[in-house]
Amino acid sequence: MKIAEIYRSIQGEGALTGTESVFIRVSGCNLRCWFCDTPYASWKPEGDDLSVNEIMDRVSVWDSRHVVLTGGEPMLFAEMIPLCNRLRAENYHITVETAGTLHLPVQCDLMSISPKTSNSAPDAIDHPRWNRRHERSRFVPHVIRQLLHDFNYQLKFVVDTEDDIDEVEDYIKQFPEIVRAQVYLMPQGRNQDELERTETWLLPRCQQLQLQYCPRKQIEWFGALKGS
Numbered sequence: 001m002k003i004a005e006i007y008r009s010i011q012g013e014g015a016l017t018g019t020e021s022v023f024i025r026v027s028g029c030n031l032r033c034w035f036c037d038t039p040y041a042s043w044k045p046e047g048d049d050l051s052v053n054e055i056m057d058r059v060s061v062w063d064s065r066h067v068v069l070t071g072g073e074p075m076l077f078a079e080m081i082p083l084c085n086r087l088r089a090e091n092y093h094i095t096v097e098t099a100g101t102l103h104l105p106v107q108c109d110l111m112s113i114s115p116k117t118s119n120s121a122p123d124a125i126d127h128p129r130w131n132r133r134h135e136r137s138r139f140v141p142h143v144i145r146q147l148l149h150d151f152n153y154q155l156k157f158v159v160d161t162e163d164d165i166d167e168v169e170d171y172i173k174q175f176p177e178i179v180r181a182q183v184y185l186m187p188q189g190r191n192q193d194e195l196e197r198t199e200t201w202l203l204p205r206c207q208q209l210q211l212q213y214c215p216r217k218q219i220e221w222f223g224a225l226k227g228s
């Protein structure tokens, strides 16, 4: 499996915000969001092919008990199954971060699903082929249903404008099994100023809608840096 980076940091998003974790970033994605903050694992995938043993050796350098499998799209890679088995056997807490378009029978403690809504599509003029493929692939209802059923989950949506909130509400309505307290809305933005501008209207809307506001602490703490 091609790995873009393995590093220790602090989880900045969702229910485990503040938890020191080892992040394993797989390289490769079936989508092409215009705002992707890890283009080195999607638009231009970088990294080395590592075996499960090599990945485990690098993870064990740190004494953190939390591992986050992220990307790119980890669920693209069947090697995730033996990797999660090894991590579970060694008592790591496993979070898998996915866009929710693919399912694998992995062992994990938290399935962190970031569905990609219509605000994510790459430009149709600059990237016509990827625009079509992204729009075809970004919403797969039966996969979402299966992930919600099989795993302890959280859902994280990137919100850019107030209209995006209506789309999130429509999305949630399609899956009555979703627990609203496990839904996080995150401001779109690559720096603290952009995030704070969106927070002024998004935070009160989240409170009104009984959804979680997710401030994306890693950008506040580290900026949008690789390995953070």
Ligand code: SF4
Pocket (backbone or CB within 6 Å): 029, 030, 031, 032, 033, 035, 036, 037, 038, 041, 042, 043, 071, 072, 073, 099, 116
């Ligand atoms: S799904 Fe995630 S990794 Fe893939 S392009 Fe979108 S933001 Fe980037």
